[in-house]
Amino acid sequence: MASIGKHGGGWRAQVFVKGKRATRVFRTQREARVWADNTEAEFRAPPKAPASTRTLRDLLERYRDEVTPKKETSRTETNRINAFLRDFPELADKLLQNLDTPDLAAWRDKRLSEVKSGTVHRDITWLRAALNKARQEWRWLDTKPFDGLEIPADSPERESLWGWRDIRAMFDNAGYRPGRKPENATQEAILAFHVALRTGMRSGEVLQLGARTLDLGKRVAVVEHKTQRYTGKPRRVPLLSPAIRLLKPFSGQERIFTIGDVERDALFRKVRDRLMLKHLDFHDSRATALTHMSRKVPVQVLSRISGHKDIRILVNRYYRESAEDIAKRFA
Numbered sequence: 001m002a003s004i005g006k007h008g009g010g011w012r013a014q015v016f017v018k019g020k021r022a023t024r025v026f027r028t029q030r031e032a033r034v035w036a037d038n039t040e041a042e043f044r045a046p047p048k049a050p051a052s053t054r055t056l057r058d059l060l061e062r063y064r065d066e067v068t069p070k071k072e073t074s075r076t077e078t079n080r081i082n083a084f085l086r087d088f089p090e091l092a093d094k095l096l097q098n099l100d101t102p103d104l105a106a107w108r109d110k111r112l113s114e115v116k117s118g119t120v121h122r123d124i125t126w127l128r129a130a131l132n133k134a135r136q137e138w139r140w141l142d143t144k145p146f147d148g149l150e151i152p153a154d155s156p157e158r159e160s161l162w163g164w165r166d167i168r169a170m171f172d173n174a175g176y177r178p179g180r181k182p183e184n185a186t187q188e189a190i191l192a193f194h195v196a197l198r199t200g201m202r203s204g205e206v207l208q209l210g211a212r213t214l215d216l217g218k219r220v221a222v223v224e225h226k227t228q229r230y231t232g233k234p235r236r237v238p239l240l241s242p243a244i245r246l247l248k249p250f251s252g253q254e255r256i257f258t259i260g261d262v263e264r265d266a267l268f269r270k271v272r273d274r275l276m277l278k279h280l281d282f283h284d285s286r287a288t289a290l291t292h293m294s295r296k297v298p299v300q301v302l303s304r305i306s307g308h309k310d311i312r313i314l315v316n317r318y319y320r321e322s323a324e325d326i327a328k329r330f331a
Contacts, residue, residue, distance in 0.1 A: 017043035118155025200289035
Protein backbone atom coordinates (compact mmCIF):
# COMPACT_ATOMS: atom_id res chain seq x y z
CA MET A 1 0.00 0.00 0.00
CA ALA A 2 1.03 3.64 -0.40
CA SER A 3 1.08 6.47 2.12
CA ILE A 4 1.71 10.20 1.69
CA GLY A 5 2.79 12.54 4.48
CA LYS A 6 4.44 15.88 5.16
CA HIS A 7 8.22 15.71 5.39
CA GLY A 8 10.14 18.91 6.08
CA GLY A 9 9.24 21.35 3.34
CA GLY A 10 7.91 18.64 1.03
CA TRP A 11 5.89 15.44 0.86
CA ARG A 12 7.19 11.92 1.43
CA ALA A 13 5.66 9.00 -0.44
CA GLN A 14 6.12 5.46 0.86
CA VAL A 15 5.11 2.29 -0.94
CA PHE A 16 5.18 -1.21 0.55
CA VAL A 17 3.82 -4.09 -1.52
CA LYS A 18 4.65 -7.81 -1.40
CA GLY A 19 7.81 -7.23 0.60
CA LYS A 20 9.03 -4.47 -1.72
CA ARG A 21 9.54 -1.02 -0.23
CA ALA A 22 10.26 2.35 -1.86
CA THR A 23 10.41 5.89 -0.47
CA ARG A 24 10.86 9.29 -2.12
CA VAL A 25 10.37 12.93 -1.15
CA PHE A 26 8.67 15.38 -3.52
CA ARG A 27 8.02 19.11 -3.62
CA THR A 28 4.25 18.78 -3.96
CA GLN A 29 1.63 16.33 -2.71
CA ARG A 30 0.41 15.74 -6.27
CA GLU A 31 3.88 14.65 -7.46
CA ALA A 32 4.15 12.32 -4.48
CA ARG A 33 0.74 10.78 -5.20
CA VAL A 34 1.49 10.21 -8.91
CA TRP A 35 4.81 8.53 -8.10
CA ALA A 36 3.24 6.40 -5.35
CA ASP A 37 0.40 5.23 -7.61
CA ASN A 38 2.80 4.34 -10.43
CA THR A 39 5.23 2.57 -8.11
CA GLU A 40 2.47 0.58 -6.42
CA ALA A 41 1.11 -0.49 -9.81
CA GLU A 42 4.60 -1.57 -10.86
CA PHE A 43 5.09 -3.60 -7.67
CA ARG A 44 1.72 -5.32 -8.12
CA ALA A 45 2.23 -6.08 -11.80
CA PRO A 46 2.92 -9.72 -12.75
CA PRO A 47 6.53 -10.67 -13.51
CA LYS A 48 7.63 -9.31 -16.85
CA ALA A 49 9.04 -11.40 -19.62
CA PRO A 50 12.75 -11.10 -20.31
CA ALA A 51 13.53 -8.11 -22.48
CA SER A 52 14.78 -10.32 -25.31
CA THR A 53 11.35 -11.94 -25.74
CA ARG A 54 9.11 -8.85 -25.51
CA THR A 55 7.28 -7.89 -28.67
CA LEU A 56 5.55 -4.76 -29.86
CA ARG A 57 2.28 -6.62 -29.18
CA ASP A 58 3.27 -7.09 -25.52
CA LEU A 59 4.02 -3.37 -25.28
CA LEU A 60 0.79 -2.22 -26.90
CA GLU A 61 -1.41 -4.59 -24.91
CA ARG A 62 0.09 -3.31 -21.65
CA TYR A 63 -0.24 0.30 -22.81
CA ARG A 64 -3.86 -0.29 -23.88
CA ASP A 65 -4.76 -1.93 -20.56
CA GLU A 66 -2.84 0.32 -18.15
CA VAL A 67 -2.36 3.74 -19.74
CA THR A 68 -5.13 4.27 -22.29
CA PRO A 69 -8.05 3.90 -19.80
CA LYS A 70 -6.81 7.02 -17.98
CA LYS A 71 -7.24 9.20 -21.08
CA GLU A 72 -10.36 11.09 -22.10
CA THR A 73 -9.93 9.56 -25.57
CA SER A 74 -9.69 6.03 -24.15
CA ARG A 75 -12.41 4.46 -26.30
CA THR A 76 -11.00 5.82 -29.56
CA GLU A 77 -7.41 4.93 -28.68
CA THR A 78 -8.37 1.41 -27.58
CA ASN A 79 -10.07 0.86 -30.94
CA ARG A 80 -7.00 2.15 -32.78
CA ILE A 81 -4.63 -0.11 -30.86
CA ASN A 82 -6.85 -3.16 -31.40
CA ALA A 83 -7.05 -2.38 -35.12
CA PHE A 84 -3.25 -2.10 -35.30
CA LEU A 85 -2.80 -5.49 -33.59
CA ARG A 86 -5.37 -7.06 -35.93
CA ASP A 87 -4.26 -5.51 -39.21
CA PHE A 88 -0.47 -5.60 -38.75
CA PRO A 89 0.25 -8.91 -36.97
CA GLU A 90 3.73 -9.31 -38.45
CA LEU A 91 4.83 -5.91 -37.16
CA ALA A 92 3.03 -6.41 -33.83
CA ASP A 93 4.85 -9.70 -33.21
CA LYS A 94 8.27 -8.23 -33.95
CA LEU A 95 10.73 -8.31 -31.04
CA LEU A 96 11.24 -4.87 -29.56
CA GLN A 97 15.00 -5.27 -29.73
CA ASN A 98 14.66 -5.70 -33.52
CA LEU A 99 12.14 -2.88 -34.10
CA ASP A 100 13.68 -0.15 -36.24
CA THR A 101 12.76 2.97 -38.21
CA PRO A 102 12.38 1.15 -41.57
CA ASP A 103 9.70 -1.08 -39.99
CA LEU A 104 7.67 1.96 -38.98
CA ALA A 105 8.28 3.65 -42.33
CA ALA A 106 6.84 0.62 -44.16
CA TRP A 107 3.81 0.64 -41.86
CA ARG A 108 3.34 4.39 -42.38
CA ASP A 109 3.47 4.05 -46.17
CA LYS A 110 0.97 1.18 -46.12
CA ARG A 111 -1.43 3.25 -44.02
CA LEU A 112 -1.01 6.29 -46.28
CA SER A 113 -2.13 4.15 -49.23
CA GLU A 114 -5.37 3.38 -47.37
CA VAL A 115 -6.34 6.44 -45.31
CA LYS A 116 -5.76 10.18 -45.15
CA SER A 117 -2.55 11.66 -43.79
CA GLY A 118 -4.37 13.09 -40.77
CA THR A 119 -5.42 9.58 -39.70
CA VAL A 120 -1.84 8.31 -40.02
CA HIS A 121 -0.62 11.35 -38.07
CA ARG A 122 -2.96 10.46 -35.20
CA ASP A 123 -1.88 6.81 -35.31
CA ILE A 124 1.76 7.86 -35.09
CA THR A 125 0.93 10.10 -32.12
CA TRP A 126 -0.41 7.28 -29.93
CA LEU A 127 2.15 4.73 -31.13
CA ARG A 128 5.05 7.07 -30.40
CA ALA A 129 3.57 7.82 -26.96
CA ALA A 130 3.40 4.07 -26.23
CA LEU A 131 7.01 3.51 -27.29
CA ASN A 132 8.17 6.50 -25.23
CA LYS A 133 6.34 5.14 -22.19
CA ALA A 134 7.99 1.76 -22.62
CA ARG A 135 11.44 3.30 -23.07
CA GLN A 136 11.35 5.96 -20.36
CA GLU A 137 9.36 4.26 -17.57
CA TRP A 138 9.21 0.54 -18.24
CA ARG A 139 12.78 0.27 -19.61
CA TRP A 140 11.55 -2.16 -22.24
CA LEU A 141 13.67 -0.77 -25.06
CA ASP A 142 16.72 1.45 -25.44
CA THR A 143 16.24 2.73 -28.98
CA LYS A 144 14.01 5.42 -30.46
CA PRO A 145 12.47 3.84 -33.59
CA PHE A 146 10.67 7.06 -34.52
CA ASP A 147 13.91 9.06 -34.75
CA GLY A 148 14.42 10.10 -38.36
CA LEU A 149 10.92 9.03 -39.46
CA GLU A 150 9.09 11.58 -41.61
CA ILE A 151 5.70 12.30 -40.06
CA PRO A 152 2.73 13.03 -42.38
CA ALA A 153 1.01 16.36 -41.92
CA ASP A 154 -2.01 16.44 -39.66
CA SER A 155 -5.42 17.24 -41.12
CA PRO A 156 -6.35 20.92 -41.03
CA GLU A 157 -9.03 21.92 -38.53
CA ARG A 158 -12.53 21.38 -39.88
CA GLU A 159 -14.32 24.43 -41.23
CA SER A 160 -17.73 22.91 -41.97
CA LEU A 161 -20.87 24.43 -40.48
CA TRP A 162 -24.47 23.31 -40.78
CA GLY A 163 -26.55 25.79 -42.80
CA TRP A 164 -30.26 26.10 -42.07
CA ARG A 165 -31.21 24.80 -45.52
CA ASP A 166 -29.34 21.53 -44.86
CA ILE A 167 -30.70 21.37 -41.32
CA ARG A 168 -34.25 21.73 -42.61
CA ALA A 169 -33.57 19.02 -45.19
CA MET A 170 -32.46 16.67 -42.38
CA PHE A 171 -35.66 17.42 -40.46
CA ASP A 172 -37.89 16.85 -43.47
CA ASN A 173 -36.16 13.66 -44.61
CA ALA A 174 -36.63 12.08 -41.17
CA GLY A 175 -40.19 13.38 -40.79
CA TYR A 176 -39.11 15.25 -37.68
CA ARG A 177 -41.12 18.25 -36.52
CA PRO A 178 -39.75 20.57 -33.79
CA GLY A 179 -42.06 20.73 -30.80
CA ARG A 180 -43.45 17.24 -31.37
CA LYS A 181 -42.27 14.10 -29.65
CA PRO A 182 -40.36 11.69 -31.93
CA GLU A 183 -42.37 8.82 -33.37
CA ASN A 184 -39.39 6.53 -34.05
CA ALA A 185 -35.68 6.09 -33.39
CA THR A 186 -34.64 8.04 -36.49
CA GLN A 187 -36.61 11.06 -35.34
CA GLU A 188 -34.96 10.70 -31.92
CA ALA A 189 -31.55 10.91 -33.62
CA ILE A 190 -32.60 14.09 -35.43
CA LEU A 191 -34.03 15.55 -32.22
CA ALA A 192 -30.62 14.93 -30.60
CA PHE A 193 -29.05 16.76 -33.55
CA HIS A 194 -31.48 19.68 -33.08
CA VAL A 195 -30.72 19.87 -29.34
CA ALA A 196 -26.98 19.90 -30.09
CA LEU A 197 -27.52 22.79 -32.51
CA ARG A 198 -29.33 24.76 -29.80
CA THR A 199 -27.00 23.96 -26.89
CA GLY A 200 -23.52 23.21 -28.24
CA MET A 201 -23.56 19.95 -26.27
CA ARG A 202 -21.83 16.74 -27.34
CA SER A 203 -23.90 13.77 -28.47
CA GLY A 204 -23.21 11.78 -25.30
CA GLU A 205 -24.31 14.74 -23.18
CA VAL A 206 -27.49 15.33 -25.18
CA LEU A 207 -28.58 11.71 -24.80
CA GLN A 208 -28.48 12.03 -20.99
CA LEU A 209 -31.19 14.69 -20.93
CA GLY A 210 -34.31 14.05 -18.88
CA ALA A 211 -35.94 14.89 -15.55
CA ARG A 212 -32.77 14.07 -13.60
CA THR A 213 -30.46 16.26 -15.68
CA LEU A 214 -32.70 19.14 -16.82
CA ASP A 215 -33.79 22.12 -14.73
CA LEU A 216 -35.68 24.37 -17.13
CA GLY A 217 -36.61 26.72 -14.28
CA LYS A 218 -32.95 27.45 -13.64
CA ARG A 219 -32.21 27.09 -17.38
CA VAL A 220 -29.43 24.57 -16.74
CA ALA A 221 -28.59 21.00 -17.79
CA VAL A 222 -26.29 19.00 -15.51
CA VAL A 223 -24.59 16.19 -17.43
CA GLU A 224 -21.68 13.81 -17.07
CA HIS A 225 -18.85 14.53 -19.48
CA LYS A 226 -15.74 12.85 -20.86
CA THR A 227 -13.25 14.69 -18.60
CA GLN A 228 -15.25 14.18 -15.40
CA ARG A 229 -12.73 11.64 -14.11
CA TYR A 230 -10.30 14.56 -13.79
CA THR A 231 -12.61 17.31 -12.55
CA GLY A 232 -14.77 15.15 -10.32
CA LYS A 233 -17.76 17.33 -11.23
CA PRO A 234 -20.53 17.09 -13.81
CA ARG A 235 -20.86 19.80 -16.45
CA ARG A 236 -23.44 22.54 -15.87
CA VAL A 237 -24.62 23.75 -19.26
CA PRO A 238 -26.43 27.12 -19.45
CA LEU A 239 -29.48 26.83 -21.71
CA LEU A 240 -30.31 29.79 -23.93
CA SER A 241 -33.90 30.65 -24.88
CA PRO A 242 -34.01 28.61 -28.15
CA ALA A 243 -32.92 25.51 -26.20
CA ILE A 244 -35.54 26.14 -23.51
CA ARG A 245 -38.30 26.37 -26.14
CA LEU A 246 -37.12 23.17 -27.82
CA LEU A 247 -36.89 21.16 -24.59
CA LYS A 248 -40.02 22.48 -22.85
CA PRO A 249 -42.39 19.87 -24.36
CA PHE A 250 -40.25 17.16 -22.73
CA SER A 251 -40.28 18.74 -19.26
CA GLY A 252 -40.74 16.09 -16.58
CA GLN A 253 -40.02 13.20 -18.95
CA GLU A 254 -37.72 10.74 -17.17
CA ARG A 255 -35.57 10.23 -20.25
CA ILE A 256 -36.00 12.14 -23.48
CA PHE A 257 -33.99 9.63 -25.52
CA THR A 258 -34.24 5.84 -25.67
CA ILE A 259 -31.36 5.37 -28.13
CA GLY A 260 -27.66 5.11 -27.32
CA ASP A 261 -24.77 6.93 -28.96
CA VAL A 262 -23.89 4.13 -31.40
CA GLU A 263 -27.48 3.81 -32.64
CA ARG A 264 -27.82 7.59 -32.80
CA ASP A 265 -24.70 7.77 -34.97
CA ALA A 266 -25.89 5.09 -37.41
CA LEU A 267 -29.38 6.58 -37.78
CA PHE A 268 -28.05 10.11 -38.21
CA ARG A 269 -25.63 8.98 -40.91
CA LYS A 270 -28.40 7.25 -42.86
CA VAL A 271 -30.40 10.46 -43.10
CA ARG A 272 -27.33 12.55 -43.87
CA ASP A 273 -26.10 10.16 -46.57
CA ARG A 274 -29.51 10.07 -48.28
CA LEU A 275 -29.16 13.83 -48.69
CA MET A 276 -25.56 13.59 -49.98
CA LEU A 277 -24.22 15.65 -47.07
CA LYS A 278 -21.24 13.44 -46.21
CA HIS A 279 -18.99 16.49 -45.80
CA LEU A 280 -20.91 17.28 -42.61
CA ASP A 281 -21.07 15.23 -39.41
CA PHE A 282 -22.99 15.29 -36.14
CA HIS A 283 -20.17 16.91 -34.19
CA ASP A 284 -20.23 19.85 -36.61
CA SER A 285 -23.49 20.76 -34.87
CA ARG A 286 -21.45 21.69 -31.80
CA ALA A 287 -19.24 24.00 -33.84
CA THR A 288 -22.31 25.47 -35.57
CA ALA A 289 -23.98 26.22 -32.24
CA LEU A 290 -20.89 27.76 -30.67
CA THR A 291 -20.11 29.84 -33.76
CA HIS A 292 -23.63 31.31 -33.74
CA MET A 293 -23.50 31.92 -29.97
CA SER A 294 -20.16 33.72 -30.33
CA ARG A 295 -22.02 36.60 -31.99
CA LYS A 296 -24.06 37.16 -28.83
CA VAL A 297 -21.75 36.40 -25.88
CA PRO A 298 -18.07 37.10 -25.07
CA VAL A 299 -15.57 34.25 -25.32
CA GLN A 300 -15.38 33.82 -21.52
CA VAL A 301 -19.13 33.15 -21.40
CA LEU A 302 -18.94 30.95 -24.49
CA SER A 303 -16.28 28.79 -22.80
CA ARG A 304 -18.65 28.21 -19.87
CA ILE A 305 -21.35 27.11 -22.31
CA SER A 306 -18.97 24.80 -24.20
CA GLY A 307 -17.13 23.50 -21.13
CA HIS A 308 -13.67 24.35 -22.45
CA LYS A 309 -10.95 25.12 -19.91
CA ASP A 310 -8.54 25.98 -22.70
CA ILE A 311 -10.04 28.81 -24.73
CA ARG A 312 -7.54 28.14 -27.53
CA ILE A 313 -9.28 24.83 -28.32
CA LEU A 314 -12.64 26.59 -28.39
CA VAL A 315 -11.38 29.30 -30.74
CA ASN A 316 -9.25 27.14 -33.03
CA ARG A 317 -11.51 24.08 -33.31
CA TYR A 318 -15.10 25.19 -32.77
CA TYR A 319 -15.27 28.86 -33.80
CA ARG A 320 -15.62 28.58 -37.58
CA GLU A 321 -16.99 31.89 -38.78
CA SER A 322 -15.47 32.72 -42.16
CA ALA A 323 -13.60 35.93 -42.90
CA GLU A 324 -16.36 36.87 -45.34
CA ASP A 325 -19.10 36.47 -42.73
CA ILE A 326 -17.13 38.48 -40.19
CA ALA A 327 -16.64 41.25 -42.73
CA LYS A 328 -20.39 41.35 -43.51
CA ARG A 329 -21.17 42.03 -39.86
CA PHE A 330 -19.08 45.19 -39.97
CA ALA A 331 -20.17 46.39 -43.41
